[in-house]
Amino acid sequence: MKQYLKIITALILTSCFGQTSTACYCINHLTIDSLPQMKEYDFIAHVKIIDDKIYKKPSKNDILAIGLLTFEVLELFKGEKINTIFELSKNSSCDIGVSNGEEWILFGKTINGKLSIQACDRNRRYKAIDGTRDWKYGSGFYELQSLRNLYKHDTQKFENEIRKEYFKNGNIEIEENYLNGKLNGERKIWYPNGKLFCHQVYINDTLDGKSEWFYQSGQIYDEDYYQKGKPSNVSRLYYDSTIEKSWKKLLIEDFYKTEDSLNFVYKRVQVQHETVYDSDGKTIISRGYNRLGKIQREETIDPNRNFRTVIYYHDNGLISSIGYYLKSVNYGRYQEYDKNGFRSRGWDYDENGKTIKNK
Incomplete structure (x- = not known):
């Protein structure tokens, strides 16, 4: 499974760990396909975190903290067998979220003379503190298996x-x-x-057959059907019906007014998203719902023409907008509607997806 990195803050490194950050974002799509990709790293290993602490606190010149990780090397791929590494941008929006007791695949670089890890890189958690691994999406599995293949380690x-x-x-x-x-x-x-x-x-x-994934509470999370590896029938992703105590007071004050209404919404087993497939395993319908079961978005797809119709809905169930796409380009008439069902604004697109008329 390929690694996808979320968008986060931009990071600028200056002097010896001098860091300034006003904005920082990652748009990287980093894979592990070849040894040349690993040349930029001085240390690559699967480790277990033993200690996680602040090495340097923020100051006027260096507004981001620096962490120091202590770990046990479980499998070494590149570099010397060490037990500490610096973590840049600790306790910031660029913090990658390392905690004691977790297992990680770390990719260390020498930055300003010190071996460090940072955001927007290939670092990935392999095992949570309680031992849970990401069997569903393969986070950590992909990195570990790819490194074993590249460095000829036994599997x-x-x-x-x-x-x-x-x-x-x-x-x-x-x-x-x-x-x-x-x-x-x-x-x-x-x-x-x-x-x-x-x-x-x-x-x-x-x-082949039914595939089910569950939340830790035991409630259904993801329900899918397969025929010889192809998606079949309809797949459904469900909201989590459990309520974290830390969020209960805030949710009642801001959204649900009473605990009864909060429990009613959260304890119901409600579909969040569903996808319908044709006999070839191609998506033909996609729908999204809110916690109350009201449809928010519906997309119908003609895979042979590569034509899509996308409809958004108001909270009262009326259509908010309708748009069309041919080969991923805006097509035909786009129309918006107010909450009373009346047209509010719309325009047309030419064959190249450019607006040709406004009303």
């Missing part, structure tokens, strides 16, 4: 067996079946608290 392989792994508390984490080196049969993954995280079925390494 555990499964042939004809049942694979089982456990958390430190003794609870099972994953159970899956292999036949001739391929996933076959049921695959189950659990949270450290014993709640089911995932249930899937594989045939020759290919998803």
Whole structure:
């Protein structure tokens, strides 16, 4: 799975850890495909964080703090086997979120004479404090496997067996079946608290049948169907129905007025997004809903023409706007409506997607 980096603040490094930041953003799409990509790093390793502290506090000249991480190296890919590294932009919007007890894949560079990690790079958490790993989206798995391939490290392989792994508390984490080196049969993954995280079925390494992912509370999170690896029928993503105590007072004051109304909204199992597929596994309908079940956005797609119709809705259920796209370019008439259902403004597009008429 490729790594996608979120947009965050821009980072400017000056002098020996002198940092000034007014804005900083990352638009990088960083993969791990070749050894030349790794030349910029002096240290690459899979580590477990032992200590996380502030090395240098912010000052007038250096408004960003610097952290110092202490760790145990679990697998070294490049550089010397060390146990500390500096973390730039600590406790800022550029903080990458390292905490004690977590496992990370770190990519260190020598910046102003000191080995450091920073935002907008390939650093990725592999395991949370409680031992949870990102089995659904593969964050950390991709980085670790790619590095093992590049640096010719051994990778555990499964042939004809049942694979089982456990958390430190003794609870099972994953159970899956292999036949001739391929996933076959049921695959189950659990949270450290014993709640089911995932249930899937594989045939020759290919998803087949119903696939389910769950929140840590046990409530359904993602529900999908596959036929020989292709998406089928309808996929649904659900809101989390649990309420964090720290947010309860704020939510009541700002949105739901009473605890009864808050519980009503949050405890209902509500679809957040759903996607409908055709017989070839291509998306033909996509819808988004709010917590009360009201539709907010609907998109219908003709995959053969690469034509899309996108509709947005007001809270009262009436259409807010309708737009059309042909081969990802604005097409035809775009129209907006007010909350009473009357046209408010609109315009037309030419064959190149440029506005040709305003009303």
